[in-house]
Amino acid sequence: MSLIGNTTLTFSEEQAMLLDVAREFCRDKSPMTAVRAQLDSDRGFDQALWDKMVSLGWAGISLPESCGGSGLGVGALVPVIESMGRAMLGTPLISSALAGQLLLRAGDAQQTERLLPNIAAGVPATLALLDNGDWGDNGIGLILDDKRVLRGVKKCVPDASVADLFVVSVSFEGRAALAVVRADQLVAGALGPNALIDQTKRAANVDFSGVTVDEENIIVGPDVAIALRDVRLLGALLVAAEATGSAAACLDTIVDYLKTRKQFGKLIGSYQALKHPTVEILTATDSARSFIYHAATMVDDDVLDTDAEIACRMAKVQACQTLLYAGDRGIQFHGGMGFTYECDAQLYIRRAQWSQQQFGDVQHHRKRLAALLLG
Amino acid sequence: MSASEQELNEFRVEVAAWMKDNSPADPGFLLPQTFMEVGDERQLDFLRNWQHKIWSAGYLGMAWPKEYGGCGVEPIYQSIADKEMRRLAVPICFNVIGLGWAGPLINDIGSEEQKAKYLKGILNAEDVWCQGFSEPDHGSDLGNAQTRAVRDGDEYVLNGQKIWTTMGNFAKYMILLARTNPDSPRKYDGLSFFLSPMHVSGIDTRPIRKLTGEFGFTETFFTDARIPADSIMGEEGQGWKIAMKTLQYERGAEAGAAGGQSMVRMTVEDMISQLDGVRRDGAPVLEDPVVRDQVVEAIMEEKALFLGDRRARIGHLTTDYPGSLPLSHKLRGTEMTRRMRQLAINLQGAEGALYVGDDDARQGGFWQRAYLNSFSATIGGGTSQVQANIIAEHVLGLPK
Numbered sequence: 001m002s003l004i005g006n007t008t009l010t011f012s013e014e015q016a017m018l019l020d021v022a023r024e025f026c027r028d029k030s031p032m033t034a035v036r037a038q039l040d041s042d043r044g045f046d047q048a049l050w051d052k053m054v055s056l057g058w059a060g061i062s063l064p065e066s067c068g069g070s071g072l073g074v075g076a077l078v079p080v081i082e083s084m085g086r087a088m089l090g091t092p093l094i095s096s097a098l099a100g101q102l103l104l105r106a107g108d109a110q111q112t113e114r115l116l117p118n119i120a121a122g123v124p125a126t127l128a129l130l131d132n133g134d135w136g137d138n139g140i141g142l143i144l145d146d147k148r149v150l151r152g153v154k155k156c157v158p159d160a161s162v163a164d165l166f167v168v169s170v171s172f173e174g175r176a177a178l179a180v181v182r183a184d185q186l187v188a189g190a191l192g193p194n195a196l197i198d199q200t201k202r203a204a205n206v207d208f209s210g211v212t213v214d215e216e217n218i219i220v221g222p223d224v225a226i227a228l229r230d231v232r233l234l235g236a237l238l239v240a241a242e243a244t245g246s247a248a249a250c251l252d253t254i255v256d257y258l259k260t261r262k263q264f265g266k267l268i269g270s271y272q273a274l275k276h277p278t279v280e281i282l283t284a285t286d287s288a289r290s291f292i293y294h295a296a297t298m299v300d301d302d303v304l305d306t307d308a309e310i311a312c313r314m315a316k317v318q319a320c321q322t323l324l325y326a327g328d329r330g331i332q333f334h335g336g337m338g339f340t341y342e343c344d345a346q347l348y349i350r351r352a353q354w355s356q357q358q359f360g361d362v363q364h365h366r367k368r369l370a371a372l373l374l375g
Numbered sequence: 376m377s378a379s380e381q382e383l384n385e386f387r388v389e390v391a392a393w394m395k396d397n398s399p400a401d402p403g404f405l406l407p408q409t410f411m412e413v414g415d416e417r418q419l420d421f422l423r424n425w426q427h428k429i430w431s432a433g434y435l436g437m438a439w440p441k442e443y444g445g446c447g448v449e450p451i452y453q454s455i456a457d458k459e460m461r462r463l464a465v466p467i468c469f470n471v472i473g474l475g476w477a478g479p480l481i482n483d484i485g486s487e488e489q490k491a492k493y494l495k496g497i498l499n500a501e502d503v504w505c506q507g508f509s510e511p512d513h514g515s516d517l518g519n520a521q522t523r524a525v526r527d528g529d530e531y532v533l534n535g536q537k538i539w540t541t542m543g544n545f546a547k548y549m550i551l552l553a554r555t556n557p558d559s560p561r562k563y564d565g566l567s568f569f570l571s572p573m574h575v576s577g578i579d580t581r582p583i584r585k586l587t588g589e590f591g592f593t594e595t596f597f598t599d600a601r602i603p604a605d606s607i608m609g610e611e612g613q614g615w616k617i618a619m620k621t622l623q624y625e626r627g628a629e630a631g632a633a634g635g636q637s638m639v640r641m642t643v644e645d646m647i648s649q650l651d652g653v654r655r656d657g658a659p660v661l662e663d664p665v666v667r668d669q670v671v672e673a674i675m676e677e678k679a680l681f682l683g684d685r686r687a688r689i690g691h692l693t694t695d696y697p698g699s700l701p702l703s704h705k706l707r708g709t710e711m712t713r714r715m716r717q718l719a720i721n722l723q724g725a726e727g728a729l730y731v732g733d734d735d736a737r738q739g740g741f742w743q744r745a746y747l748n749s750f751s752a753t754i755g756g757g758t759s760q761v762q763a764n765i766i767a768e769h770v771l772g773l774p775k
Binding site: 004005007011015019259267279283286290293366374 | 642643644647661664667670671672674675677678679681683685686689691692695696699700703706707760763764766767770771772773774775
């Protein structure tokens with residue numbers, strides 16, 4: 001049994017309540033018309049809706065009570081993010097939560113007590129990690145020089161245009177460090193918004209050159225590298241949770257169409273050529289959901305152990321593969337309708353391509369799983 | 376009084392020690408990997424002796440009543456014994472139709488007379504049982520079975536044909552699904568369930584040679600065969616309901632089954648172990664990046680099944696399509712097994728082309744044989760394609 005390893009999967013009362021509330025909230029507040037209304041907007045989400053999510057306490061779910069959070073741990077976010085994925089509700093929640101985790105895991109007491117209450121109170125934050133398109137690149141290109149001035153650009157920073165706080169991975173005196181940058185410190189024109197395949201998401205290239213980082217906002221030490229590794233794994237998990245929700249919604253969309261569309265005098269859902277792949281989407285989504293809640297069980301505020309690392313990577317692999325398959329078949333099964341912008345199927349396949357590229361793709365994680373499992 | 380953790384642990388140690396001391400040596404001939412591969416008398420005698428020995432030691436039918444050959448203890452003991460048998464990879468308990476289908480059913484809803492007549496012989500392996508459900512023209516469509524049973528005085532007269540009868544040529548009894556009323560409006564309501572004797576005039580069996588080259592199943596022909604009227608289980612017309620009831624015992628001792636392993640353990644881990652010494656491009660096969668990727672996929676598939684079983688117990692996490700996890704279990708499990716066994720052979724290098732009988736075949740051709748046999752599970756009990764239809768219609772609500 002050692003290869004199959006840890007198969008713990010539990011679900012707390014708090015998680016169950018969060019799931020119930022989040023499901024209902026997202027269904028009511030984020031119908032497809034609301035999602036589509038944001039596709040071309042600058043911010044990509046409705047501020048009033050974000051305020052409501054903050055008032056429900058979601059921005060602080062995974063942060064300690066001492067910092068204004070609810071102290072439920074990052075696993076408690078999984079049911080919320082899955083529900084948001086199901087409703088295709090894009091807000092800065094994932095970015096903010098991960099920025100909070102990075103500060104929590106790497107910062108000293110003074111830094112976490114000063115910065116985290118803002119995040120718990122709903123001030124949007126994000127993390128800027130990518131120097132290039134390679135999630136497997138362990139080097140850090142952005143330089144923090146000895147005068148505390150930054151030099152370089154981060155790519156594809158999620159929710160950059162609304163974030164008030166950036167947690168940036170930097171190279172400082174030759175070692176990995178973190179710099180916390182406020183949006184008002186950025187020079188004019190620093191943001192270069194990306195045109196994204198997923199129009200429910202927002203990201204930008206951010207040029208941090210010339211920003212002088214406050215001394216108290218520099219995080220150094222051996223915890224930084226570990227925190228960066230762990231937050232990438234948590235990022236993989238949260239994206240997996242979101243993708244699993246989107247895959248479930250995509251499945252519902254397909255099933256609805258198969259039950260109503262007629263061709264050759266029959267409901268197309270009666271054809272096995274469509275039935276059987278739809279069942280494959282169902283069983284794959286089932287597996288994805290099992291993996292994300294297993295991973296949610298395995299992670300906590302401590303340094304992630306090997307079982308947790310395996311769980312997060314497997315969750316990312318299964319969820320992304322599932323959404324890629326569901327989204328792809330979703331287009332095909334809608335026939336000519338599926339080729340239109342009006343058909344919701346396009347939203348899911350675009351989301352699939354976005355999710356696949358966050359925190360390492362399927363191949364990235366399977367390669368690391370091979371090392372963890374096979375030596 | 377339920378057993379304490381310590382008592383159970385002591386039992387675990389005891390049963391493991393017994394298995395290690397008593398597990399028979401390799402007999403020098405091919406042993407069945409599952410109960411569906413008992414092809415000759417030599418194999419039958421070997422497995423019969425082994426099951427008898429386990430029963431005599433008190434590790435089979437543990438939760439069944441003492442007066443019928445059981446031990447009358449909590450099912451958890453049998454579950455532990457089963458786990459140890461699996462872990463230690465001892466030979467199988469072959470009388471599976473008796474242990475896991477007929478026996479629990481009789482124990483559950485049978486008369487005292489039936490219990491006294493049948494249960495002990497199932498446990499001690501004296502009475503081999505077989506199953507007569509599938510018919511040549513009604514493989515996956517079990518509810519449409521056409522074999523006739525007509526009441527005539529104190530007897531039923533059987534006419535028709537069954538197929539895929541496991542150990543039909545060795546069996547003393549059969550659980551039989553036959554049509555007593557051909558005119559019932561619902562096809563299911565015309566079926567009845569029998570505990571039929573096999574050694575009567577008019578019942579003939581013909582062994583089927585499987586794709587592996589081995590035997591294990593028969594065709595079974597009924598020609599004016601007369602069986603006692605009290606062979607019926609329940610009432611006429613309840614056959615389908617009773618047949619469905621037998622499925623619930625598949626969940627093991629806790630659900631009523633006598634226990635014992637019906638097949639040799641073959642996990643992804645076993646699949647990887649068999650690659651010991653296999654080389655590819657001059658290096659160990661597991662260093663090859665493409666192979667590693669495929670093996671990770673296989674591990675994930677197996678792990679997903681375990682995790683699905685865990686999640687299925689959490690109500691909040693199964694609200695989407697209730698019934699999805701249990702109804703898809705057979706499909707996912709058997710297809711995963713088939714793919715994994717094929718991978719096992721594909722990774723063997725040139726030896727992958729060898730078969731049972733070749734001295735160089737890896738583990739005597741164990742995985743080649745296992746792969747070919749895996750189709751018994753993706754076809755038997757409703758093909759994967761029929762399973763997919765059932766899931767599409769009953770879970771997703773898609774039209775027929």
